[in-house]
Structures are given as C-alpha cells and as structure tokens.
Amino acid sequence: MTTPSLLPTLPGHYYTDPALFAHEQARIFEQMWFCAVRGSEIPAPGAFRTVPVGRENVLVTRASDGSVRAFLNVCRHRGATLCPQESGSVKRTFRCSYHAWSYDLDGRLVAAPNLVKMPDVDRVEYGLRTVHAREWMGYVWVCLAPEPPSFADEVQGAIAERLGDLDSLDRYGIGALQVGRRIRYDVGANWKLIVENFMECYHCATIHPELTHVLPEFAGGYAAQYYVGHGAEFGPGIAGFTVDGGAGLAALPQLAQEQDRRYYAITVKPQAFVNLVPDHVIWHRMFPVAVDRTVVECEWLYLPEVIASGADLDRSVALFDRVNRQDFDACEQCQPRMSSRAYATGGVLVPSEHHIAGFHEWVLSRLAVPEPGATATLNLPAA
Numbered sequence: 001m002t003t004p005s006l007l008p009t010l011p012g013h014y015y016t017d018p019a020l021f022a023h024e025q026a027r028i029f030e031q032m033w034f035c036a037v038r039g040s041e042i043p044a045p046g047a048f049r050t051v052p053v054g055r056e057n058v059l060v061t062r063a064s065d066g067s068v069r070a071f072l073n074v075c076r077h078r079g080a081t082l083c084p085q086e087s088g089s090v091k092r093t094f095r096c097s098y099h100a101w102s103y104d105l106d107g108r109l110v111a112a113p114n115l116v117k118m119p120d121v122d123r124v125e126y127g128l129r130t131v132h133a134r135e136w137m138g139y140v141w142v143c144l145a146p147e148p149p150s151f152a153d154e155v156q157g158a159i160a161e162r163l164g165d166l167d168s169l170d171r172y173g174i175g176a177l178q179v180g181r182r183i184r185y186d187v188g189a190n191w192k193l194i195v196e197n198f199m200e201c202y203h204c205a206t207i208h209p210e211l212t213h214v215l216p217e218f219a220g221g222y223a224a225q226y227y228v229g230h231g232a233e234f235g236p237g238i239a240g241f242t243v244d245g246g247a248g249l250a251a252l253p254q255l256a257q258e259q260d261r262r263y264y265a266i267t268v269k270p271q272a273f274v275n276l277v278p279d280h281v282i283w284h285r286m287f288p289v290a291v292d293r294t295v296v297e298c299e300w301l302y303l304p305e306v307i308a309s310g311a312d313l314d315r316s317v318a319l320f321d322r323v324n325r326q327d328f329d330a331c332e333q334c335q336p337r338m339s340s341r342a343y344a345t346g347g348v349l350v351p352s353e354h355h356i357a358g359f360h361e362w363v364l365s366r367l368a369v370p371e372p373g374a375t376a377t378l379n380l381p382a383a
Helices: 018-029 151-163 189-199 209-214 216-221 304-308 314-339 355-367
Strands: 034-038 049-052 056-062 068-072 088-089 093-095 102-104 110-111 131-134 139-144 178-187 262-268 272-277 280-290 293-302
Touching: 018 280, 018 355, 034 049, 034 056, 034 280, 049 280, 056 139, 110 216, 131 151, 151 262, 178 304, 178 314, 189 262, 189 280, 189 293, 189 314, 189 355, 209 216, 209 314, 293 304, 293 314
Parallel strands: none
Antiparallel strands: 034 139, 049 056, 049 088, 056 068, 068 131, 093 102, 102 110, 131 139, 178 293, 262 272, 272 280, 280 293
C-alpha cells in the first residue's frame, strides 16, 4: 500500500470558531500539564507571576519553604481578581483590594474585616482554590484538572518519543541554565497555526534564509521533528548557532558527541516548544488568549558563567528571534484567510508535512474527551 502524497488539514473553522476555541480551552489547556513560568521568575517565597491557563487566570508563587504553589487568581469572598498585577512580590499574604480578605502563601484565609465575628467562615474551606503544580527543567508546570494526568507520560514521554530517550535532554542541564534573554510576541493567529508551523520545515527555504544558512538540510523541506532522534546538522563552515553562523558561546559541558553541531526541536503538547543547540536552549511557551490571538514567551537559556561574564548574546539571540518573527508573520498571514470559502474544507499536507496529520488527530481526540463535570456531549463539526 502506497502512502498518499496529500493528506487533508483541519477545515478553516477550526481556527476561527470561538465555540471550538472555548472547547479547546476546556478540554486541552485546562486538562493537561501547562508550562507556566520559569522558576527564576519567582525566586523567593512571596514572589509571584499570574498567567492565563485556559479560561482561568492562575497565580503561581512560592511558599515559605520554597516549594511552588499555584492557585486560581480569585478572591473567595466576592470573586475579585486577587492579584491584578502580572508579577510582583508579597511578604506574607496576598490581600484582595476589594474587601481586604487576605491569604497566606499556602492559600489559607488568614485575615478579613470582622473575621473573628464570622465563625461560619472556615479559613481553610474559604481559602484559595489550589491548582496542581510541580517544577521540572527549571519551569513550573500547572494542571487545572481535578486529577492531573501522568506527568511522566504526558510531558516527559513526549520528549522521550521525540529524542528517543529522556537522558538526551538531561545532558543539556536545562534546570541549571539561566535566562539570558526573554522576548514576548503577541501573535494575531490561532495557536494551532503556530504549532503546525513549528512542526514543519516545508516553509524554511522560503522564509528562513538565516536558518537554512546554518542548517542547510532544512532547505530540503523536512524538519528535524519528522524523524525520531534526528538533529539537524550545522552546515560546513558554520561555527555556531548564530545569526551569521559565526562562533557561539561556551558549549554545554555534558553533551554527547553526537549532540555537537546539531539542532533538535521538540513539541510538548499543548503549548511548549524546546530547541536544543550545543551552547544554549531556546524555550517557547504559548498562551492562547483568543481564537485569533496567541501570546508567545521565548527564553534563551545559557550557562550561568556565560551570563555572569557579560558575554554578548545578541548574535546568538538574533537567529531565533528572526525565525520567530518570520514564522509569526506567516501565521498572521494565514489567520484571516481561515474564514475564506476557499478554505472551508481545509487545505492539504504534502509528504514532508504528513506528521502534522498526527497533531490534527490529537486535537480531534482531545475535543472528544468530556470536560470534567460536563453532562452534554460535544457534537464536533465535520473535519
């Protein structure tokens, strides 16, 4: 049996329908492990960051013992936003600005006007709603599901499936690296367009001249993610993963020989991308905020001694910053046309994009999973 040369994509309304996007928020982003913040953003007890996760806003912080905590960012009294700031720090308590209900770093209600005169207000029962949280690879991952799925299967398993094993990632020492640069991109496109773009390289020869200069095999249209365990090799005369192919920075010391002069890309569904090169790691986190808008935070991670030395990171950062901007511009060109009658039944995937069909099947399978507590069955539009 021969493999078909063309496969169908999702129809256009999967990128434009607000109702479908709401189902994705509920059945994908609110039920899976979500990469929320870099742990260094909350370095000490009381430091916090608020992030959108699905239809919720989540407050991520550290308790007095330094462990990570996450809560729905909602005061339990009258539903006000507890922390309207995106980031900051408190000494001991989070205090609602509406009626001054206050919660400690473990989420317990500890103070409110006339609280001692209200014995029916249980300080634990009316504490903040807890969100599952854990720290791995220097990132805080949260899950809104009542019973979170297996982290080993869902997150670590995705990396092992791509690289062939988890040890290959461990050699990069990502948890010990430091953020050298962080750039936030506000992309006017559906999150699935961004995932699809990241997974394939059929477009690389067209819009990524700097990338294909460093990784010439990408000009052939097949992305590294098409093959399990494959890393794209630097071209002849390329000294480092930089915008001009010149020398990079101090190499990560524990890499295996086969990881030298190679680029690896990993998609961790639903919203993290990991890019591995010999001297740094580039980590993307997507925050889908509307059917046609996605915020992407990208961090460039380096050895602590590289950061401490004051080394010039610009040439290193510039390469993937250009790749990001080129990719996001392409996604923004697609988004308005997803509602065209010309795309009502979708488009096609050529052979070098066939692995994207697996992503589409995954999206459809997740949308068919009932939301916890739901009683109605979702009738999906035809794919």
